[in-house]
Amino acid sequence: EAAVTQSPRSKVAVTGGKVTLSCHQTNNHDYMYWYRQDTGHGLRLIHYSYVADSTEKGDIPDGYKASRPSQENFSLILELASLSQTAVYFCASSDSGQIYAEQFFGPGTRLTVL
Amino acid sequence: GQQVQQSPASLVLQEGENAELQCNFSSTATRLQWFYQHPGGRLVSLFYNPSGTKHTGRLTSTTVTNERRSSLHISSSQTTDSGTYFCAIDYNQGKLIFGQGTKLSIKP
Numbered sequence: 001e002a003a004v005t006q007s008p009r010s011k012v013a014v015t016g017g018k019v020t021l022s023c024h025q026t027n028n029h030d031y032m033y034w035y036r037q038d039t040g041h042g043l044r045l046i047h048y049s050y051v052a053d054s055t056e057k058g059d060i061p062d063g064y065k066a067s068r069p070s071q072e073n074f075s076l077i078l079e080l081a082s083l084s085q086t087a088v089y090f091c092a093s094s095d096s097g098q099i100y101a102e103q104f105f106g107p108g109t110r111l112t113v114l
Numbered sequence: 115g116q117q118v119q120q121s122p123a124s125l126v127l128q129e130g131e132n133a134e135l136q137c138n139f140s141s142t143a144t145r146l147q148w149f150y151q152h153p154g155g156r157l158v159s160l161f162y163n164p165s166g167t168k169h170t171g172r173l174t175s176t177t178v179t180n181e182r183r184s185s186l187h188i189s190s191s192q193t194t195d196s197g198t199y200f201c202a203i204d205y206n207q208g209k210l211i212f213g214q215g216t217k218l219s220i221k222p
Contacts, residue, residue, distance in 0.1 A: 035212075042214050043200070043202075043210075043212045045210070048208075050208075058209060059209075102162040103159070103210060107155075107156055110155070
């Protein structure tokens with residue numbers, strides 16, 4: 001089974017500050033994804049990447065940047081954190097973006113912006 | 115737009131009863147996954163099932179592609195089954211769209 005780890009597991013940030021969330025996968029997957037989950041809701045896709053040094057916008061990219069410096073690592077960057085970005089953030093990876101590719105999720109990062 | 119509708123939104127059962135969760139989607143799905151989210155937040159993939167029926171333990175997932183629906187059946191429910199169950203669909207766009215989830219509570 002794919003191993004996806006995230007750091008930090010929780011973080012408290014101040015409004016206007018910069019936040020970087022990190023994700024690392026060890027199964028040589030091509031695709032990586034960042035989602036956010038608000039309390040009582042499903043996950044929504046922020047950014048994804050299918051190759052190193054390239055990222056794509058998901059459904060809710062505003063206020064977020066992403067960086068894929070290597071196949072194993074994918075970061076989510078909040079340049080100016082806002083209260084509305086308080087949420088749980090999940091990273092995922094899959095072997096391919098094509099059909100029949102299951103996504104494997106990390107444990108999540110709980111971000112609180114004050 | 116492309117939607118994923120899950121029902122019911124919440125379900126309360128007595129231990130030992132069977133649970134039936136539904137997922138309906140709006141167009142052809144190339145990928146469908148069922149997830150379980152622990153009360154503490156950890157997300158676990160239960161089934162990758164874009165078509166047909168799959169079993170694991172007390173869980174069964176059935177997807178009828180041409181009817182645009184999938185179900186998750188939990189037999190002889192246990193208190194440890196409590197949590198939120200998500201259905202997620204890929205409409206051939208290389209990304210998953212999640213439903214709102216079904217919150218399941220199993221009472222002892």
